[in-house]
Amino acid sequence: MNGVKHSNFSRYAWAVLAYNVFVILLGAFVRSSGSGAGCGSHWPLCNGEVLPQAPGIATLIEFSHRLTSGVALLLVGGLLLWARRLYAAGQPARVAAMWSMGFIVVEALVGAALVLLQLTGDNPALLRGGVIAVHLANTLLLLGALTLCAWHAAGGVPVQLPKGAPAAAIWLGTGLLVLVGSSGAITALGDTLFPAASLSAGLQQDFDPGAHLFVRLRIWHPVLAIGTGLYIIVLARIWGLEGQPAAVRRAALTLIVVVGLQWVGGTLAVLLLAPLWIQITHLLMADVLWILWVLLIAAVHPAPVAVTSSRQSVPA
Ligand code: HEM
Known part of the structure; x- marks a missing residue:
């Protein structure tokens, strides 16, 4: 029975990792299509609305990135809760799930900083380069923690x-x-x-x-x-x-x-x-x-x- 629970968790952990890669690629699409300002300088609302009315294409792209990254946050939250139920404190899969949660919260805060400081669209401020570099570095740390969580859940040794x-x-x-x-x-x-x-x-x-x-x-x-x-x-x-x-x-x-x-x-x-x-x-x-x-x-x-x-x- 425990084995089934563990293999379900392991499948879920790999799926959360894959989904996060998808959200990251969508983020690159937001940047390259110049849609980062699609929700204005509002966060977490989009142009001051929960659900944008009559959105243009940039708003649709930015809003879908926000939606999918919100789902990513929930999925990682689910990973942490499940790991806490399944594993004892200190077990590597549980520790990695905790780190994943920390990194995805930082990821959301860095994304929010980009929007609130208006470091989007065609803004060439040097600060934007710094924040983007930190964003990418944190993205890698998030993927690293999710990878280790899935690896340990799949039976990878400490x-x-x-x-x-x-x-x-x-x-x-x-x-x-x-x-x-x-x-x-x-x-x-x-x-x-x-x-x-x-x-x-x-x-x-x-x-x-x-x-x-x-x-x-x-x-x-x-x-x-x-x-x-x-x-x-x-x-x-x-x-x-x-x-x-x-x-x-x-x-x-x-x-x-x-x-x-x-x-x-x-x-x-x-x-x-x-x-x-x-x-x-x-x-x-x-x-x-x-x-x-x-x-x-x-x-x-x-x-x-x-x-x-x-x-x-x-x-x-
Ligand atoms: C170890 C190998 C490499 C890694 C891990 C790597 C990683 C990356 C990453 C993470 C980005 C940012 C993508 C984004 O944010 O959208 C990027 C962009 C880029 N890389 Fe690399 N890269 C590698 C090798 C190279 C090499 C050898 C070249 C050139 C000869 C190169 C040229 C570029 C260019 C031109 C971009 C910008 C693409 C764009 O405009 O979106 N990369 N790379």
């Missing part, structure tokens, strides 16, 4: 990070990935606010000292992404060596392939001036890459068996 240099290597990779994501978010904002008419015009803009900071920063995202990608590939190669379980080797290989695909996707974004489908695919693959990174770290660093009890339940 994780114990190593000490010393191996731990530093993991934190460096994690920090670099967050930096790549945040710099990508600023690049995407620069592309949206200052679209280039052609590839050569865009490259000229990048090196024009008079261009907006978001445009001049654009060059750093690929540089960071290539360096970080190489670093991740080296770590994934080490973790996925012979002797590791087949699932770990497969995950390491998939991570390497996704890094390669991101490089190709990013290059296409530059060459084709980032059409919507590439923006969305590139963000989706960034999320997939991050989730694989978290899963691989978890799989390669199990806690010693003596202290391992992955499905420690609340007594019935």
